[in-house]
Amino acid sequence: xxxxxxxxxxxxxxxxxxxxxxxxxxxxxxxSCLEISGEFRPGMxxxxxxxxxxxxYWLDRADRALLTATPPGETEGRGVFATRSQNRPNxxxxxxxxLVRIEGGTVMxxxxxxxxxxPLLDIKPYSAAIDSLP
Amino acid sequence: xxxxxxxxxxxxxxxxxxxxxxxxxxxxxxxSCLEISGEFRPGMxxxxxxxxxxxxYWLDRADRALLTATPPGETEGRGVFATRSQNRPNxxxxxxxxLVRIEGGTVMxxxxxxxxxxPLLDIKPYSAAIDSLP
Numbered sequence: 726x727x728x729x730x731x732x733x734x735x736x737x738x739x740x741x742x743x744x745x746x747x748x749x750x751x752x753x754x755x756x757s758c759l760e761i762s763g764e765f766r767p768g769m770x771x772x773x774x775x776x777x778x779x780x781x782y783w784l785d786r787a788d789r790a791l792l793t794a795t796p797p798g799e800t801e802g803r804g805v806f807a808t809r810s811q812n813r814p815n816x817x818x819x820x821x822x823x824l825v826r827i828e829g830g831t832v833m834x835x836x837x838x839x840x841x842x843x844p845l846l847d848i849k850p851y852s853a854a855i856d857s858l859p
Numbered sequence: 860x861x862x863x864x865x866x867x868x869x870x871x872x873x874x875x876x877x878x879x880x881x882x883x884x885x886x887x888x889x890x891s892c893l894e895i896s897g898e899f900r901p902g903m904x905x906x907x908x909x910x911x912x913x914x915x916y917w918l919d920r921a922d923r924a925l926l927t928a929t930p931p932g933e934t935e936g937r938g939v940f941a942t943r944s945q946n947r948p949n950x951x952x953x954x955x956x957x958l959v960r961i962e963g964g965t966v967m968x969x970x971x972x973x974x975x976x977x978p979l980l981d982i983k984p985y986s987a988a989i990d991s992l993p
Binding site: 728732767771804813847853 | 988
């Protein structure tokens, strides 16, 4: 099976440039919109029953060749798998967000830090039982 | 930037066939091994300081054309984005796991439900502050 990702939609957000985005979207009250492309909208059926979602997106400005990164506020580099740096071999962003409202093919969410125009990869319902740790 | 995923390693697990795997790995005490390929091992530096990790993997037996699924125990189908079905346009599996031990290029973890041989995509440190909800 091909490992080429499909773009299922686009993220519209108030963050137009990388420097506009909060370091972690969960710290912000801004609303972002997930605009699902027409052909993938049947996949949204029933989405509205979930209060919290996991959003996967493609960090298209990332450097996929880097294997070390220096986290903000630190001086020493470490392996990218030990950081949340966007620069990594497969720059897939993950965010746990609150579902605000659905209008047609648009899902409004709170808690996302993606830049405006970021390609959307997947939406999954968040489950505290399996996605969080005590 | 190409949206072709890179395989950074392979998951070795006690689950040899799909029907062997628990529905959610968090319910199991079995140990799985993330075997990181040589070229990506520099990305592991510092990984041992994290007790919990997020593992991303590629569900290579998924049907990427399906947009609806019927969750176990239910009778009615719904959109795949409202389910955790492995059949979805971008079949990326996510698991929050406990780090057990690291030996060379092998990361032993608890709480994963992936089938033996599953391609590994990414490892990120889990952060309760950003990855879980109250």
